[in-house]
Amino acid sequence: xxxxxxxxxxxxxxxxxxxxxxxxxxxxxxxxxxxxxxxxxxxxxxxxxxxxxxxxxxxxxxxxxxxxxxxxxxxxxxxxxxxxxxxxxxxxxxxxxxxxxxxxxxxx
Amino acid sequence: xxxxxxxxxxxxxxxxxxxxxxxxxxxxxxxxxxxxxxxxxxxxxxxxxxxxxxxxxxxxxxxxxxxxxxxxxxxxxxxxxxxxxxxxxxxxxxxxxxxxxxxxxxxxxxxxxxxxxxxxxxxxxxxxxxxxxxxxxxxxxxxxxxxxxxxxxxxxxxxxxxxxxxxxxxxxxxxxxxxxxxxxxxxxxxxxxxxxxxxxxxxxxxxxxxxxxxxxxxxxxxxxxxxxxxxxxxxxxxxxxxxxxxxxxxxxxxxxxxxxxxxxxxxxxxxxxxxxxxxxxxxxxxxxxxxxxxxxxxxxxxxxxxxxxxxxxxxxxxxxxxxxxxxxxxxxxxxxxxxxxxxxxxxxxxxxxxxxxxxxxxxxxxxxxxxxxxxxxxxxxxxxxxxxxxxxxxx
Numbered sequence: 001x002x003x004x005x006x007x008x009x010x011x012x013x014x015x016x017x018x019x020x021x022x023x024x025x026x027x028x029x030x031x032x033x034x035x036x037x038x039x040x041x042x043x044x045x046x047x048x049x050x051x052x053x054x055x056x057x058x059x060x061x062x063x064x065x066x067x068x069x070x071x072x073x074x075x076x077x078x079x080x081x082x083x084x085x086x087x088x089x090x091x092x093x094x095x096x097x098x099x100x101x102x103x104x105x106x107x108x
Numbered sequence: 109x110x111x112x113x114x115x116x117x118x119x120x121x122x123x124x125x126x127x128x129x130x131x132x133x134x135x136x137x138x139x140x141x142x143x144x145x146x147x148x149x150x151x152x153x154x155x156x157x158x159x160x161x162x163x164x165x166x167x168x169x170x171x172x173x174x175x176x177x178x179x180x181x182x183x184x185x186x187x188x189x190x191x192x193x194x195x196x197x198x199x200x201x202x203x204x205x206x207x208x209x210x211x212x213x214x215x216x217x218x219x220x221x222x223x224x225x226x227x228x229x230x231x232x233x234x235x236x237x238x239x240x241x242x243x244x245x246x247x248x249x250x251x252x253x254x255x256x257x258x259x260x261x262x263x264x265x266x267x268x269x270x271x272x273x274x275x276x277x278x279x280x281x282x283x284x285x286x287x288x289x290x291x292x293x294x295x296x297x298x299x300x301x302x303x304x305x306x307x308x309x310x311x312x313x314x315x316x317x318x319x320x321x322x323x324x325x326x327x328x329x330x331x332x333x334x335x336x337x338x339x340x341x342x343x344x345x346x347x348x349x350x351x352x353x354x355x356x357x358x359x360x361x362x363x364x365x366x367x368x369x370x371x372x373x374x375x376x377x378x379x380x381x382x383x384x385x386x387x388x389x390x391x392x393x394x395x396x397x398x399x400x401x402x403x404x405x406x407x408x409x410x411x412x413x414x415x416x417x418x419x420x421x422x423x424x425x426x427x428x429x430x431x432x433x434x435x436x437x438x439x440x441x442x443x444x445x446x447x448x449x450x451x452x453x454x455x456x457x458x459x460x461x462x463x464x465x466x467x468x469x470x471x472x473x474x475x476x477x478x479x480x481x482x483x484x485x486x487x488x489x490x491x492x493x494x495x496x497x498x499x500x501x502x503x
Contacts, residue, residue, distance in 0.1 A: 007272060008269060008270045008271055008272045008342075009269060009270070012442060018344075018345070053294070054290070054291050054292045055290050055292055055293060055294040057289065057290070059351050059352075062349075062350060062351050062352050063351075063352055064351070064352060064353070064354065067352075067354055082340075082349075082351065084274075084338070084340070084351065085294070086246070086267075086289075086290040086293065086294060087267045087268070087269040087272070087274065088243075088244060088245050088246045088249055088267055089155070089244055089267055089268045089269045089307060
C-alpha cells in the first residue's frame with residue numbers, strides 16, 4: 001500500500017480525507033485506484049484524453065515523477081505520493097466569481 | 109545578491125538599531141551593509157507582502173520597491189498586518205510605506221501605483237536585485253517569472269490557499285523557474301474558486317516570512333537558499349515538507365533552447381480576461397428580470413407576492429451560517445448534480461450564491477439537465493444586502 005497525500009483544494013473530492021492508502025505497482029495504478037475510489041477527482045487530475053493535467057504535479061516521496069518514469073514509475077509499499085496543484089493566492093484572495101466564464105455541466 | 113558598489117555606511121543610530129544583527133557573526137557589519145545596499149522589489153502589499161514588508165523594513169534593507177494598486181478594505185485586516193483599521197480606504201501602497209518607514213526611517217520605499225504588466229515589468233524590475241512575488245493570480249505569477257528569468261533576477265516565490273502554502277526561489281542562476289514547476293496554468297474555473305476560497309489569516313504570515321528569510325539570506329549570501337526545493341506547509345497538520353525541483357532543460361523560458369525571449373500576453377496565456385478590457389458591469393434597472401436572470405429587487409417582489417418557484421442557495425453550509433435569504437433551500441454547488449432529484453424540473457427554479465458566479469454554473473447545469481425555467485439571481489446575497497435588506501451581513 002502506498003500513501004497518497006491530498007492537498008487542501010482537492011479534499012472536497014475525497015470526502016475530506018487528507019491522505020488515502022491505496023494499492024498499485026506503478027504511479028498510474030495508484031492514481032487509477034484513487035480516481036476509482038473518488039470518481040469526482042478524475043476530471044480534476046486528468047484531461048479528456050486521460051492524461052494528467054499539466055498544472056498538477058505528482059511526486060513519489062520527494063521526487064517529481066516527470067524525472068522518474070512518469071506514470072510507469074514503480075511504487076513500493078510505504079512510498080508516499082503527493083499531489084501538488086498550482087495555487088496562486090497571496091494577496092487579496094479575491095472573489096473571482098464574476099470573471100469566471102460559465103462552464104457547462106461538466107464544470108460544476 | 110546585491111552588487112555592493114561604494115557601500116553606504118551605517119550611522120551611530122543605525123548601529124544601535126541593528127545591534128542584534130551586528131553581534132551575529134553571520135551578519136555583522138559587513139552583512140548589515142549588504143542589507144543597507146540591497147534593493148528589493150515586492151510585488152503586492154497584501155497577505156504575503158504585509159508581513160514580509162514589515163520584517164524586511166525592520167531588517168535594514170536600504171531600498172524596497174512596492175508594486176500595488178489596491179485599496180485597503182475591512183476584509184484585508186484579518187491577515188494584512190501592515191495595514192490598520194485607520195488605513196481602510198487608503199492606497200495599500202501608502203499604508204504599507206507608512207508602516208515600514210515608521211519601523212525604519214533609515215530606508216527608502218519606492219511606490220509603484222500600478223499593476224505590473226508586460227509593458228512596465230522590465231522597467232520596474234531592472235532597478236532591483238530581486239523580486240518577491242506576493243501576488244494572487246496566475247497571469248501575474250507567470251509574468252513575474254518570465255521577467256525575472258529574462259532579467260536574471262531571483263524571484264522569491266510564495267503562494268497560499270486556505271491552510272496550505274508553497275515557497276521556493278525561482279530564476280536563481282542554474283535553478284528552476286515557475287514554468288519548470290508548472291508549465292501551464294490551470295484553466296479558469298477548474299481550480300476551486302470562491303466556493304473553496306478563504307485563507308487562514310496567519311498562513312500568509314508564515315509563508316511571507318519564509319520569503320523574507322530567503323530574501324535576507326540571498327542578500328547576505330548566507331546558508332543554503334531555497335533553490336531547487338519546493339517547500340510545502342500545511343498549517344492544519346503543522347507540517348513542513350520539501351520536494352525536489354529541477355530546471356527543465358526543455359523549459360520554454362529558462363531551458364537550454366528557450367523559445368520565449370520577451371514578455372507575452374499573460375492573460376491570454378492563462379485564458380482569463382485582462383481586467384483592463386473588462387467593461388464595468390452596468391447596473392441593471394432595479395426590478396430587472398429576464399428568462400435567465402433576476403435581480404434582488406425583482407426577487408423580493410416575487411417572494412412577497414408568494415409566486416410559486418423553487419428558490420435554491422448553492423453556497424456552502426458555513427456560508428449559509430453567516431447570512432441567508434429567507435425561503436432559500438441550501439444545496440451546495442458541488443452537491444447539485446447528485447441532489448437534482450430533490451427538485452421538480454417542471455417548476456421554475458431561482459438560484460443564488462454569494463455574488464452570482466456559482467449560481468450561474470448551477471443554473472447552466474440545471475438547464476442542461478432538462479429544467480424548463482431557471483433564473484440566476486444577479487449579484488447574489490451581496491446584492492440582496494445592498495438593495496433589499498441591509499441587515500444581512502456581507503462577507
